[in-house]
Amino acid sequence: MAGVLYVWAIGAGQIGNAYYSAAAKSMSTSFTNFLFGSFDPAGVVTVDKPPMALWPQAVAVWIFGFHGWAVLLPQVIEGVAAVFLLHRTVRLWADEKVALLAALILALTPITVAINRDNNPDTLLVLLLVAAACAFTRSVRAEESRTRTKWLLWCAFFIGCGFLTKMLQAWIVVPAFALAYLVGVSAPVKRRILDLLAAAAVLVASSFWWVALHAWWPGFKPYIGGSTDGSAWDLIIGYNGLGRVFGGSGNRGGGSGQQPEMMFYGPNGVETGPGAMFGGQAGPARMFDAAVGGQISWLLPLSLLVLAAVAVAGVLRRRAGIPGNAPERAGWFMWGGWLLVAAAVFSFARGIFHPYYTTMLAPAIAAISAAGLMMFWRARSRVRFLLPLSVAITAAWAFAVVSRDTAWHGWTRWAVLGIAVVAIIGLLAGLRRAGLVAALVAVLLTPAVWSAATAARATGNGVMPAAGPMMPLGGDPPPGAQPNGRQNRPQIGMMPGMGGNRGELTEEQRRILNYAKENSGGAEITLAVSGPAQAAAPYIMGSDEVVIGMGGFSGSDNAPSVGQLQEWVSSGKLKFVLSPGERGGPRGGGRDDEGRQEWIKQHCSEVDPSAYGGSAETLLECHA
Template sequence: MTATAEVASPADTPESHRPSRWHVWALVAICVVAGVLYVWAIGSGQIGNAYYSAAAKSMSTSFTNFLFGSFDPAGVVTVDKPPMALWPQAVAVWLFGFHGWAVLLPQVIEGVAAVFLLHRTVRLWADEKVALLAALILALTPITVAINRDNNPDTLLVLLLVAAAYAFTRSVRADGSRKWLLWCAFFLGCGFLTKMLQAWIVVPAFALAYLVGVSTPVKRRILDLLAAAAVLVASSFWWVALHAWWPGSKPYIGGSTDGGAWDLIIGYNGLGRVFGGDGNRGGSGPPPEMEFAGPGGGAMFGGQPGITRMFDASVGGQISWLLPLCLVVLAAVSVAGVLRWRAKAPGNPAERAGWFMWGGWLLVTAAVFSFAQGIFHPYYTTMLAPAVAAISAAGIVMFWRAKSFVRFLLPLTVAITAVWAFVVVSRDTSFHGWTRWATIGVAVVAVVVLLLGLRRVGLVAALVAVLLTPAVWSTATAARASNNGVMPAAGPIDRAGGGFIYRNGQPPPNGMQPPAGMQPPGGMRNRGPMIGGPGGMRGELTDEQKRILKYAKENSGGAEITLAVDGSAQAASPFIMGSDEVVIGMGGFSGSDNAPSVDQLQSWVSEGKLKFVLGGGERGGPRGGRGDHGRQEWIQQHCSTVDPSAYGGSTETLLECHA
C-alpha cells in the first residue's frame, strides 16, 4: 500500500465493518459513560435555561401553545427560536409534571442518541475501531457535556445533523441512493426547525460531498440534489407557512419585528447572526460606558470575531482541544488526494464523500462561527463536535496504521495536541491545572514509544495524551452541576459567563441593562444586576413574588391573565415556572417585541382580561426606552401603583390598570 493510499483510507478491510462482541460492549460502555456525564445530578435544583423551561411548561397547557412554542400560557409571544427542540421537553412536562429533571431528561436522551448514531455513521464510512473512537471523543467533548446537561436547542440540533450524516453516508455507500439522500435533506430541515439557518451551514458540504462521492452520471447527481433541495425546503418551512396561514389566534413570533416567522429567519436568527445589526450585536461589544467582565475582555460572550476565535479564551476550552489535530489530518488527506488525482489512481468515492462531508462540516461551520458579527455564544461550537470526533478518530487510526513516513504524523499530532492543551489549561491553572503537566508527560511517553515502533502501547498512550484534559474538563463540568442554564460552558466557572460593569469597576445602577440579546446569564453571580430574580434559575418564586401573585389573583376579579410582567422574559420566567397562574412577559425575550401591543393591552383591560402589571425592580428589558413600543407610556397613563403594604412588597412595584 502506498503512502497516498494509507493517508486517504481510514478503513482497514471490509471485514473490519463487522463488530465483534467486544466492539458491542465497548459501544455500550461509551454510551453509558456519556449518559452518566449528561445526567449526573441534573435533578439537583437545576432548571436549565429558565426562558426555555418556562416555555416548555406553557407549551404543555394547550395545543396552540405547543405547536408554535409559546413562552407564556396565554399564547401571547413565542420563544425566539422555532419550537422543535422544545417539543420533547413539553411532552415530558405534560407526562411527568414540571420538574428540572423532566425538562432536562430529553436532552440527555438526545445526547446519548447522538453518540450512538455517530458511531453507526462513522462505522459505515470507516470501520468499527474508528467509529468507537469517534463516539468516545464526542462523548468526552467538554462543551457537548455542558450543553447536553442543559435545555438549549443545540443538543437536538447536533442529533439531527448526525442523523443527516448517517442518511448521507448510507446514500453514497449505495452509490447514490436517492431515498437516503432525501432522508438526509429531511433531517437537515428538522434541524432548521430547531435552530433555523444554523442548521443550513453544513448544506454546502453535503452537496459537494454528494457530487464527488457517487459515480452516477452528473445529470443524475444534479437531479438528486434538486430533489433533496425540494425536501429540504418543505421540511424547513412547513412550520413557517403554518404560522402564517393559521386561521385562529396565534402567538407573536418572538424576536421578529412584525410577528412573523420569516422576519425571524432572515433577521435576528439568520443573517443578523452573521452580519450583526440592531438587536444582534455580538463581537462589536457592549455600549461604551459598560464592559463585559468575562472571557474575551471587552468583547461579547464569544470573543472578538476573527480567525482565532475558536482558540481564544472564551471558546478554546470548549471545542479546540483536537482542532489542531483535525487540521493536520485534513491537510494530509488533501495532499494525498491531490497526489492520487495526479497519478490517476483509482479511489473509493464513498470514502472521498465522507472526507468532503466531515471536512466541509468542520471548516465551513468554524469559518461562519469565527467571523460572525452578530450574537455568538461559545456553546454554539457543540455543532462542531461530531465532525471533530469523526476526523480526529479517522486521522489517529490512519496515522497509526501507516507503515511509511506517514506513521510519523501520529507522534507529531500527539505533540501538537498536547502543547495546545498545555496552553489552554495555562490560561487558568486553578481549574485542574495539573492536567497540563500530566498531558505533556503522557505525550512524551507516547511519542517515544511510537518512534521506537511499539505500536499498540504507543496508540494507547497517544489516546490518553489527546483525551486526558478534555475528559477531565468534561467530568468536572458534570460534577459541578452548574445552574448556568443561559450560558452553559465547561471549564473554569469564570469562563462560563460574566457580567456587565462600568469601566471604573462599579456595577450599573438598578434597571440599567445591556441591550437586547446581550444580557448575561441570569441567576449567576454577575457583577451587574441579576436577571430573572432570586431563585428564577431554579423555577422558584421569592416570598415577595408569591405575595404579589396571591394579591393579584385575589383582586383580579376573575381576569384571564393574572399578571403581566413588564420587562424581559427572564423576569416573567419564575412566575410561569413557579405557579399555575396565567402570567405573561411583556416584550418577549429581551422586552423589545411588540407583544402585547398597546392596543392589545387596552383591549384586555377594557374587557376585564387583565388588571395587574408588575413593573420596577432589578430586571432586564427596556424601561420605557428603545424597543418599548409605547407600553411604558401606556402603563404610566392607565395604571396606578398599589400600596406595597397591601401585598408586603419591598423591591417590586405592582400596578393596577384601568380602562
C-alpha cells in the first residue's frame, strides 16, 4: 500500500523541489560536488542542508539520467523502507497485530504520503530515525551486555546520519532515547552511563565528520549555503539550528522579508500575524491549526490519551509494587518522548517552520496509537471505556478538521461520525471483534482518503509538499469569506520562481542561454544568475551548460564574492550575468547581494534584448 501511494504517477512531469533537483543533477557531475552537496555544476555554493539526503538522488540521476522519476524514486524506496522497518521495530516491542497496525497508520499518514512523493530531506530523516528506534529496541531487549552496547552504538550512528540529513532536527529525539535507556535496562547504573557516553561519542563522530571534512578540505570547496561565513558549523548553529527555534531578525534561521509567509483566508479575508511563517502561529495549538492539523494531527489526540493512560497505569503499578517489563517500559519512554519533545519543539519554534516537518512525528504517533488501541481493546472491564472514548475523540477531531474545508472530501466527516457511532455501540454491547474493526475504520478513514487523494492528484508543490486542500497564493481566491465556504484554508505565499518548474527551460530561457553560450568565447561558466537559487534552477536542470546561481537559496550568501566575480571576469571564466531582479523578478537581499549588485552595475552592461529575442529578464555582459 505504501509503495502504491508513494510511487503513483511520480513520472507525470513533476520534478519535486527544483532547488534540490538541480543540486542532484549538479552533484552527479563531479566527486567534490557530490561530497559537499553543490547546488551548481561549478561547485560555487552548496544547498542549505547537509548532503546525505541528496546522495541517493544524485546516484539515481547519474545512473538513469536527469528525470523527475529518477529524482523521486529514492524517496519512494526510503518511504517504503521506513514502513517496513517500523513494522519490524514495533513487532519487537509489542506484537504482530500492533506492528501491522502501526505500519498501516504510518503508510496512511497524509503528510508522509505527500513528503515521500517529493525530494525534501525529511523522507530519509524519518527512515534513519526509525532505524535508530529499531536498533534501540534491539539494545534494550538484548540479554548480553556486549550485544546491548553494540545496538545502542548503532542507534547513535543512525541518529548521526540523520544529523547529516537535516542537522539538529535529528537530535530532537536524543533526550527520549537516553532517558528510555536509563529506565529500560536492568544493567548497573554505572554500565548504563558508560554505554550512553560511548553512544554520545559515536553520535558526535557520525554527525560531525562531514563538517570537519569540509573545514579541512585541502582543495577548492563550495561555500556552505545558508551560512554567514561559508562554514558548515555556522549553518548548524545559525540558519539550521538555533535560528529555527528562536527566530529573530538577527538570526538567518528566523527568516526575513525574503522568506514566504503562510497566510490564511478567513471570514474577514487574508489573515496573517507575527510568527505566521509557513506553519501558522507558534504556540501549543500549532499541531492542530489550519496549516498543520490536516497533515499530522488526526491521531494526535488519541496518542496523547494513550500516553496519559500508560503513565497512570505505570504509577499505579509502581505503587502496588508490581514489577514491570523493562523493554516494554523503554519503548513507551522512547516513542512517547520522541512524540512529546518533537511536537513541543515544532509547536513553539519561532523561526522557519514548514508543516511537512511534522512527518517526523508520524512513526511515534503510529507506534503509540497502534499499541494504545490494542491495549484498550484487550483491557479489563473497568477500563474498557477507553476504546470507545478514543474512537469518539478521534472521530470528533476528524469532523472538525474536515469541516475547515468541506469542498475537500467533506463527505468523510459524516461517514466517520456514522461509523464511530456503530463502533461505540458495538464495543459497549460486547461485540468486541466487530467493534474493533469498526473502530479502526472510523479512526483511519479520513487520513486514508486524504492520503489516497494526495497520491491520485499526481502533482504537488515541490517546495511546500502538503496533503489536502492547499494551493499557492495567487490562484483563484477560495470562498473564505462565505458563511459555509473554505474558511481558514492555508495559502502559501511563494517567492517568484519557487514552484511549477518541471526541469525544462521555457523558450525565452532557452534563447538567453543559447545567446550566452554562443557569445561567451568559451567561458568556463556560461551564465551566472542573480537572485534566489530558484531562478537558476531551471537553467541547471534544463541544460548541460555550466550555470551558477549567485547567493545560494535566498540570494544573500557571499558566494560568489565580489572578488571572485572580478577574478572570473578578468580571467575570461565568466562573461554573462542574468539579472531577473532588474524587471521585477526575484531578488536576493542582504549586504553580500548588495555588494554583488553594485559590482554588476559598475562592470556589466545590458545586452540589447533584440539580440536574443527579448525576455522579461535582463541579460548583462560583463567586462573586467
